Amino acid sequence: MSQYDIKSCAFLQRKSKISASRKLMLKSMMVARAKEELEQEMVEKEEQKENYLEDKAPPMQTSSMSLSELQTLCEELHAKIDAVDEERYDIEAKVMHNSRDIKDLNIKVLDLRGKFKRPNLRRVRVSADAILRSLLGSKHKVSLDLRANLKSVKKDDTEKEKTVEVSDWRKNVEAMSGMEGRKKMFDAAKDPNQ
Template sequence: MSDRERKSKIPASRKLLLKTLMLQKATEDLEKEYTEAEAEKARTLSEKVPPLQCGGLNLQQLQQLCHKLHKQIDAVDEERYDIEVKVKKNDFDISGLNQKIFDLKGKFKRPNLRRVRISADAMLKALLGSTTKVSLDLRANLKSVKKEDEKEKNAEVTDWRKNIEAMSGMEGRKKKFDTTTA
């Protein structure tokens, strides 16, 4: 028996029960992780930023406290900016390394190609660049048929005897024959 022919030994109701239990466990785990993250965030904030005590301070002391807080904000912003730059640099390096891995393996992801209808002018413009002015007139390369040629043929065919004499090259010889017979 192959794997496809073999039926599952677990009934459908049991499978459904197991799926629901797994989903319940997953939701509980997600909620637990969320509460742990919130607690960690609150703990970190309480360590980094102690609660302000501004009761009973005069104007000079409040100004000093504001200056101190501004300095702390500037330091945090600089640190945040440095971390963002490092993350962007690391992402760029990771993408470059992934590309090198694909190159070394020789496996290239080929995009799905679609048919594109494009005119010859647009294709030449895309190939040669937009700086050059390109026009491709295919009809100009075709032979032109003039209707005057037919009129000339009709004029030449009017006297067929003259045409035959001219083609045979017998103009002078014919005169000889005409004089001897006359």
């Protein structure tokens, strides 16, 4: 055995140095640490949100404003709201367009996975002897006539089967209608039994 084989065997024989209780303690510590980091991240996001709102929308003091100043302030706020709504609408339209494009592309990808281009095949006439020669090589010496074993069909028999007399169904209906037809049926049924 080489030295690599000995080392790999020793590695396989080694047991884990960490006990089950130690592993459990480490896992619980990792979960506690992750929970703390998640809570800290949420607090930071709330602070960032408050700072952004303070920058974009500072508190207003409307107590010292006159009626005309309040009206101009309301008009400005309405204009800002309209601009924000237009931006929101444009972004929603872009998102919907992009999601539609993604859906179409996914459909195309699925269609392309299922389909592949098949090559055009040519019909080639090969005799039975040629097939056997290609399969068996030089061992093949006997020529086979595969058509000799086929069952022969006479054309006269098929023509006789096709020329079945077709009678007019209306004559049969008229002949079998009424009491005369029933009498004929009764007589026909009576004759085979005799």
